Amino acid sequence: CHQNHNRPPSAVVTSTTSIEWCDTIMTNTTTSKSTYANQGKLARLPLPSLEETLDRFITTVSPLLTTPQQKDTCIAQVNNFRHTDGPKLQKLLEEYDQQGKAEGTLGSFVEEFWSDAYLAPDSSVVMNLNPFFVLEDGPDNNRSKDQCGRAASLTFSAIKFASSLKKEAIVPDEFRGKPLCMDQFRALFGASRVPKIGERDAVEVDPESSHVVVLQNNQMYFFEALGQDGSVCVNEQDILEILAAIQADATLEPPDITSRNSLGVLTTLPRKEWAAARSLLVSTSEHNETALEVIDGALFVLVIDDVKPKDIHEAASNMLHGTYDLRSRDDLIDYQAGSCCNRWYDKLQLIVCSDGRAGINFEHSAIDGHTALRFVSDIFADNVVQFAQSITKTIYSNHDGMFPSIIQADVKRASSTNSVIPKKLSFELPQEILDKIYFAETTLSDQIVASETKVLEFTGFGKTLIVQNKMSPDSFVQLSMQLAHFRLYGKIVSQYEPVLTKGFYHGRTEAMRTATEKAATFCKTWMDPSATNEKKLEALREATVYHSAGIKNALTGKGIERHLFALKCIADKNNIATPDFFSSEAYSKLNHTILSTSNCGNPSLRLFGFGPVVQDGFGIGYIIRENGLNYSISSKHRQTERFAHTLKQTLIDMGKLIQPMSSLKVECSRTVKQGVEKDNAATEYLEAYSDTYGEGPQSSFSSSFDNLSVTATSKRSSATFARVLHKQTSMSRTRLSSFGENITPREGGRKKLGEDERSTG
Numbered sequence: 001c002h003q004n005h006n007r008p009p010s011a012v013v014t015s016t017t018s019i020e021w022c023d024t025i026m027t028n029t030t031t032s033k034s035t036y037a038n039q040g041k042l043a044r045l046p047l048p049s050l051e052e053t054l055d056r057f058i059t060t061v062s063p064l065l066t067t068p069q070q071k072d073t074c075i076a077q078v079n080n081f082r083h084t085d086g087p088k089l090q091k092l093l094e095e096y097d098q099q100g101k102a103e104g105t106l107g108s109f110v111e112e113f114w115s116d117a118y119l120a121p122d123s124s125v126v127m128n129l130n131p132f133f134v135l136e137d138g139p140d141n142n143r144s145k146d147q148c149g150r151a152a153s154l155t156f157s158a159i160k161f162a163s164s165l166k167k168e169a170i171v172p173d174e175f176r177g178k179p180l181c182m183d184q185f186r187a188l189f190g191a192s193r194v195p196k197i198g199e200r201d202a203v204e205v206d207p208e209s210s211h212v213v214v215l216q217n218n219q220m221y222f223f224e225a226l227g228q229d230g231s232v233c234v235n236e237q238d239i240l241e242i243l244a245a246i247q248a249d250a251t252l253e254p255p256d257i258t259s260r261n262s263l264g265v266l267t268t269l270p271r272k273e274w275a276a277a278r279s280l281l282v283s284t285s286e287h288n289e290t291a292l293e294v295i296d297g298a299l300f301v302l303v304i305d306d307v308k309p310k311d312i313h314e315a316a317s318n319m320l321h322g323t324y325d326l327r328s329r330d331d332l333i334d335y336q337a338g339s340c341c342n343r344w345y346d347k348l349q350l351i352v353c354s355d356g357r358a359g360i361n362f363e364h365s366a367i368d369g370h371t372a373l374r375f376v377s378d379i380f381a382d383n384v385v386q387f388a389q390s391i392t393k394t395i396y397s398n399h400d401g402m403f404p405s406i407i408q409a410d411v412k413r414a415s416s417t418n419s420v421i422p423k424k425l426s427f428e429l430p431q432e433i434l435d436k437i438y439f440a441e442t443t444l445s446d447q448i449v450a451s452e453t454k455v456l457e458f459t460g461f462g463k464t465l466i467v468q469n470k471m472s473p474d475s476f477v478q479l480s481m482q483l484a485h486f487r488l489y490g491k492i493v494s495q496y497e498p499v500l501t502k503g504f505y506h507g508r509t510e511a512m513r514t515a516t517e518k519a520a521t522f523c524k525t526w527m528d529p530s531a532t533n534e535k536k537l538e539a540l541r542e543a544t545v546y547h548s549a550g551i552k553n554a555l556t557g558k559g560i561e562r563h564l565f566a567l568k569c570i571a572d573k574n575n576i577a578t579p580d581f582f583s584s585e586a587y588s589k590l591n592h593t594i595l596s597t598s599n600c601g602n603p604s605l606r607l608f609g610f611g612p613v614v615q616d617g618f619g620i621g622y623i624i625r626e627n628g629l630n631y632s633i634s635s636k637h638r639q640t641e642r643f644a645h646t647l648k649q650t651l652i653d654m655g656k657l658i659q660p661m662s663s664l665k666v667e668c669s670r671t672v673k674q675g676v677e678k679d680n681a682a683t684e685y686l687e688a689y690s691d692t693y694g695e696g697p698q699s700s701f702s703s704s705f706d707n708l709s710v711t712a713t714s715k716r717s718s719a720t721f722a723r724v725l726h727k728q729t730s731m732s733r734t735r736l737s738s739f740g741e742n743i744t745p746r747e748g749g750r751k752k753l754g755e756d757e758r759s760t761g
Contacts, residue, residue, distance in 0.1 A: 035168040038179030042505040045108035046557040047097050050090040053560045054078050057590075060513050060560060063492050063520040064589045074586035081581035089567045092574055107183075107506025110562045113569035114508060118365040120200040125193070125345050126268045126444065127451060127611035127634070131369060131621070132319035133376055134312075134359040134607035139387040143356075147304065148247065150356040152240040153386070155212065155302055157379035158350060159225045159232050160409035162189045162209075162299050166230040169408060173374065173502070180502040187366035188375060190728070192296040193346040195275035203366045206297035208730035213295055213425075214243070216250040216304035218262035218342050220425040222294055222740065224414070228733065231410040234420050238413065242422045247304070249424065249743040255306075255337045256329055262341035263427055265440045277436045285428045290731075290739055294425060295344060297728055303351040305339040316607050316632050317453045319351060319359040324448045336441050340448060348372075359607075368508055369600040369608070370500055380604035382406040423740030452640040455607060456631040456648055461655050464626050469658040473624045474551070474599055475544035478514045479522060480654060481595055481620060484647040486523040488639075493594035496613075499554035510559035513590065514597070518546040537657045593617055599624060607632045618643060 058078055065071045093109055100106025118129070135154075138144030143153060164170050165185060173180040190209025195201050210226035223242050227233040234242070266277050282289045295301075307323050309315035317323065322340030329335065343349065349361045362372050388403045414420045429437075463473040482495055495514035501507035522543040525531045553559060568582050581587060596613045601623030609621035609632030618638065623630040629651065633644050731739075 035165060035170045035172055035185065036182050038172050038174075039182065039505070041179050042181055042503070042507075044101060045110070045501060045504040045507055045562075047094060047109050048558060048560070048563050050082065050086050052558075053563045054082050054086070056560045057564065057586075059517070061586045061590045063515045063517050064494055065586060070585065074584070077581055077584045077586065081579055085571070085576075085579040085581070086567070089571055089576070089579075093566055093570045096570060096573075108504065110566045111506050113566055114562070115365070116200060116569075117565070119193070119202065122270045122272050124268050124270055124444075124447075125363065127321050127447060128613075129364045130320075130345055130361050131364060131372075131608065131610040132316070132359055132361045133372070133605050134315055134319055134357070135376065135380060136604060136606045137356070138358075138380075139384045145356045147352055147354050147356055148240055148243045150358055151243055151302060151304060151350075151352040152236050153383050154350060154352070154358055154379055155239050156232075156234070156236040157382040157386075157407060158300065158375075159212065159234070160382065160407040160411075161375060161378055163226055163230055163232050163409040164407055165189065166226070170378075175503065178503060181505055181507050183506055184367045184371040184502075184508075188348065188371060189299045190297060191347065191363075191366060192728075193363050193365055194296060194726075195271045195278055197272075197275045197279055201271055201275075201365070202726045203363075204296060204726040204728045206728035206730050209297050209299050210733070211294070211298055211736065212300060212302055213298040213344070213347075214246050214302045214304065214422070215264060215342055215344060216246055217253065217255060217306060218258040218264065219250050219253065220263070220291075220295065221246045221249075221422050221743070222298060222425060223422040224420045224733075224737070225299060227412055227414070229410075229412075231412040233412060233414040235411055235413060238420060242420070243304070245743055246422050250304075256327070256333075256335040259335045259337065259341055259441070260434060260437065261427075261429060262336075262437060262441070263429070264344045265341040265437055265444060267343065267345040268340075268444045269436075269440050273436075273440075277433065280430070281427070281433060284430055284433070288427050290735075291425050291427055293728075293731055294736065294739065295347070297731060298347065300348040300350060301344045303339075303342060303344075303349050305342060305351060305353045307339045307353050308355045309353060309357060312455045312457070312607070313453060315353070315357055315359075316455050316609055317448075318353065319361055319607075320453060320609060320611065320634065321444075321448055321451070324445055326445070336445060340444055341441055368498075368500075369598065370502065373600055373602070373605070377602055377604045378406055422743055424743050425740055451611065451634060451636050452638075453609065453632065453634045454640045454644045456629075456633065456644045458629040458631070458648060458651050459627065460652055461658075462625045462627040462629055465655070465658060471541065471544045471658075472548045472551075475547035476540075476654075477599070477622055477624060477629060478547060478597065479519055479540065479543055480647065480650055481597060482514055482519055483523050483526055483654075484643065484650040485595060485618075486527065487650060488643060488646045492520045492523060494590055494592055495595035495597060496593040497551075497597050497599070499551055499559070501555065501557065503555070504557060510554035510557070511561035512547070512550050512554050512559070514547060514595070516543070516546055516550065518543040533657055540654070540657065595620065597622065601630070606630065609634060612636060612638075 058075060061074060062071060065074055097106070097109035100109070100111075106112060123129075138150055138153065143149040161170070165188070170185065172182050187203055187205055190206040192204055193201050194204050210224060210228075211222050212225045214221040214223070223234070225232065225234055266274055269277065278292070281292065305318065305322075307318060309318055309323075314323070318339060322343055323338035324340060325336070325338035326334055327337045343361070345361070346363055348363065350358070351361060352358045360372065360376060382405065385403050385406050389405075392403060466473045466476045478495070478497060482492070485491070485493060492515050497512040497514055498509040499512050501510050518539075522536075522539040525539040526536050564582075564587075568578060571578055593613050594617045596610075596617055597620045598608075598610070599622055600608045603625075605623055607621070607630060608623060610619045611634050612619040615636055616638070617635065618640070619634040621632045631644070631647065633640055633647075635643070
């Protein structure tokens with residue numbers, strides 16, 4: 001498990017470290033029609049040998065061991081494990097993996113254990129697990145600043161995406177012609193993390209989900225979004241009217257009243273406390289049980305925040321955990337007026353602020369950052385295309401106005417207004433639940449006050465300049481963070497980066513540790529007053545090449561941390577005492593992640609981030625742009641702003657070493673021999689960073705997977721992911737339509753009710 005044994009190493013965000021979506025996945029042009037058509041083509045995640053993993057562990061942890069005695073002790077403990085417990089556990093793991101393969105019940109040797117690592121811990125998901133995105137402003141300046149307008153546009157595109165996914169028409173992801181696993185998309189919509197008394201949480205999915213829950217002013221509403229055939233039954237104007245009606249109703253109650261009944265804040269509790277509170281809710285009345293089923297079974301939650309972030313730092317904080325705004329009534333009784341209670345953290349949340357700024361916060365147990373990014377990228381791009389179509393359809397006669405829709409979905413507006421009218425959810429809340437709501441809010445408020453999120457939007461240079469200097473942009477950025485910490489504290493610390501392994505069946509992530517021997521040498525060389533710029537640059541290049549090689553190992557199933565984690569878990573599964581190796585100083589140091597980092601983004605996102613994974617750590621999400629680098633940095637009781645400032649200065653200093661494009665000169669002539677030498681140098685550079693970004697030779701990535709066998713079996717169908725997920729009992733449409741309180745009907749008529757439309761965005 002991870003450093004505090006409460007969450008897996010990638011609980012920070014597990015994003016797209018090994019893939020740049022805007023250049024690879026998002027330009028997928030595969031001819032396959034089914035979203036899950038490629039599942040049978042995927043190889044299983046290979047199980048490394050014990051010898052290989054233990055040898056690499058020593059190399060990986062060595063930079064964190066500062067004395068010869070610590071290193072000698074580490075080697076002795078590793079060798080003891082190598083010759084005692086290790087072989088026995090390796091054999092059990094191999095048998096477990098083979099059994100899961102034969103029975104078709106497990107996608108990999110680590111799948112079950114990794115799922116439990118997310119769902120078993122008792123800690124709150126807020127700031128500990130759920131990541132966030134902040135979207136860029138929409139293409140239509142007027143609409144993007146209007147809260148209801150932006151919410152309607154994004155929600156309409158999200159519903160179309162859900163409809164297309166339900167019909168398995170979303171184009172499957174590929175990387176350089178190689179398919180990627182799509183199973184996580186089964187837990188994107190209609191999914192909810194549900195706390196259980198006396199057992200770990202479960203991710204429950206309603207395959208028949210068809211409605212959207214809306215949260216505003218701590219009150220809950222829902223409306224039907226998909227028809228029985230999976231088509232979209234509302235268009236953007238319908239959603240705009242629905243949101244206007246909800247807004248009118250939600251603002252009738254003052255925030256000092258609604259904050260007392262903000263049921264969503266219970267999802268911020270430690271999981272055992274939330275399970276007990278939920279059980280009490282259900283036992284109070286059958287009505288409460290049904291209302292919870294409505295929330296759990298929703299496609300997603302649309303959150304309408306009555307908050308206008310004053311700056312980008314507050315915007316990031318709002319998407320991570322909501323705002324803190326304590327107010328007092330005339331009788332001096334305080335209440336929480338911030339947006340922190342206006343959430344439901346057990347589900348995918350689409351959040352829109354009063355100024356139109358939008359983002360998402362997603363439950364991380366069953367989906368990783370790259371899956372959420374695909375969803376967000378598609379709906380953002382769909383908004384862009386809709387805007388383009390609105391311009392060109394008056395010029396060109398064809399239906400799409402020269403721009404085909406990003407998301408193909410049938411829009412068949414409901415034949416009756418009553419079938420899509422928004423309804424309000426109410427709960428019967430006994431005093432004991434009201435007390436729990438209050439205490440959950442005060443506890444959450446403590447966490448918010450003790451946390452800080454700062455944003456660094458660096459514009460000095462970006463991917464273009466780094467690539468021109470023949471270095472991996474991701475490796476460069478990773479080293480910038482280790483160096484910034486070293487400049488500030490004088491220590492090499494454990495730094496974690498998740499690497500995508502979706503090239504394998506049910507693959508999720510592997511760990512890359514940035515604090516390598518080469519990285520340590522780079523940091524120490526940089527801080528050496530006698531080191532020349534040439535020496536510093538040489539150390540930087542060597543560290544980036546070494547980091548890229550580590551990424552490639554992780555990407556192709558040759559990492560060490562998931563293997564070690566599975567060995568620890570297989571011991572527990574077989575009632576074997578945990579070997580001393582897993583409580584050793586070396587193992588603990590590696591898993592105490594001070595710098596928890598992740599790379600996830602494309603032009604649809606402005607920011608991406610998450611909380612730290614240890615009390616004395618930093619959580620750093622970053623986005624690499626062509627001419628800039630965006631960081632979102634969070635910590636608890638640390639000098640977050642000072643770290644951001646040091647990181648900025650570090651980037652400026654590192655930028656001075658690399659060759660600016662404006663200083664390049666074109667050579668008028670060169671010999672054939674010189675040309676060959678330059679081509680060879682370029683090839684070496686490309687292979688060094690092709691693991692991350694895909695500009696490198698095709699064979700560099702593909703050959704690693706071509707050597708892996710794919711066993712064709714009917715058991716490896718698209719349904720096998722259900723081992724991790726629990727199927728919800730779907731509510732009938734009749735039962736759903738009869739539940740809840742109708743709110744004020746929408747004003748204005750619906751043109752041509754029942755008309756079939758082919759969505760053009």
